[in-house]
Amino acid sequence: MRIPNLLCYLLAPTLCLLAAGQAAAQTARPPIVIGQFGFSVGDSTGGVGTACSGFSCRAIKWTTTVNARLGFGIRAPKNSRYFVIVGPNSNMCATVPGFLQQWVVPSLVLIPGVVNQPEPPLSIKCFGWYSTFTIPVPPSARGVKVSVQVVAEVTTGINILQPAFSVPIDISVR
Numbered sequence: 001m002r003i004p005n006l007l008c009y010l011l012a013p014t015l016c017l018l019a020a021g022q023a024a025a026q027t028a029r030p031p032i033v034i035g036q037f038g039f040s041v042g043d044s045t046g047g048v049g050t051a052c053s054g055f056s057c058r059a060i061k062w063t064t065t066v067n068a069r070l071g072f073g074i075r076a077p078k079n080s081r082y083f084v085i086v087g088p089n090s091n092m093c094a095t096v097p098g099f100l101q102q103w104v105v106p107s108l109v110l111i112p113g114v115v116n117q118p119e120p121p122l123s124i125k126c127f128g129w130y131s132t133f134t135i136p137v138p139p140s141a142r143g144v145k146v147s148v149q150v151v152a153e154v155t156t157g158i159n160i161l162q163p164a165f166s167v168p169i170d171i172s173v174r
Contacts, residue, residue, distance in 0.1 A: 034157075035100040038075030038126055039150045039166035043068040043137075050167050051075065052126035055101045057093035059147060059168040066139045066173060071132060074150055074166075076115045078129040082152035084111040090147035090168040100156070100164035105149040115152070141173045 033053035040049025041062055048062045052075060064070055074082055086109040093102045115131045150166040 032126060035154055035162065035164050037077075037080070037150075037152055037154050037164065037166065038073070038130075039169070040073045041148065041169045041171060042071050042073075047071070047073075049073070049169060055165070055167050057102050057104055057168075059090040059104065059170040061170050061172070063172045063174055064137055066137055066142050068137045069134050070137055070171070071134045072148070073130055073132045074113065074115055074152060075119070075126045075130045076152050077127050077155050078115060080115040080129075080153045080161075082113050082115065082131070082150050084113070085109075085149045085151060086111070087147050087149075089145075090149070090170055096165075098163065099151070100154065100162055101166070103149075103151075103165055104168040105147040137173055144173045146171050 031053060036050075036053035036055055038049065038051045038053065040047050040051070042048065043064050045068075048060045072084060074084075076082065085105050085107050087105040087107055089106070090104045092106065093104055096103050111133075113131050113133070115127075115129050117130055117132070119125060119128055119130050147168055147170050149168040151163050152166070153161045154164045156162045
C-alpha cells in the first residue's frame with residue numbers, strides 16, 4: 001500500500017514509515033542459500049538471528065531479562081524436522097560428516113519440532129514456512145548464560161534433504 005508523500009507529511013509520519021516497511025517486507029525477499037536456513041531468537045524488545053540463510057561459527061549475542069517471553073523462530077522448507085540444541089557455551093566449531101555447516105553448541109537439551117506454519121502475510125518471506133515457540137524466562141534464570149543452535153533438514157537439491165546447523169546464538173539473562 002503506497003501513501004502519497006504529501007499525506008505522510010500532513011497525517012502521520014510514523015504510520016507512513018510503518019506502511020512503507022510493510023510494503024518492503026511483502027516485496028523484498030532475502031537471498032536463500034542452498035543448505036542454509038533461518039534461526040532467530042527474541043523478546044518484546046527485539047531479536048537477533050538470520051532470516052533465510054547465513055552461518056558463522058561465531059555466535060550472535062542476545063541479552064534478555066527475567067520474566068520476558070523468549071521467542072524462537074525457525075524458517076526452513078515445509079515439513080523440515082529440526083532440533084533446537086541448548087548447551088553451556090558456543091566455544092567449539094566442529095565439522096560433522098554428513099551435516100552442512102559446523103556444530104558449535106555442545107548438547108545438553110534437544111527440543112524437537114517440525115516447520116509447518118505458513119509465514120504471516122507481512123513477514124519477511126523466505127521459504128514460505130516457519131515454526132515458532134515461546135518460553136518464559138523465570139526469575140531464577142538471572143545471570144544464566146546459554147547457547148542455542150538448530151539442526152534442521154534442508155533441501156540441497158531436488159528431493160535431496162540433508163541436516164544442517166544454524167548460526168549459534170548466545171543468550172544472557174539479566
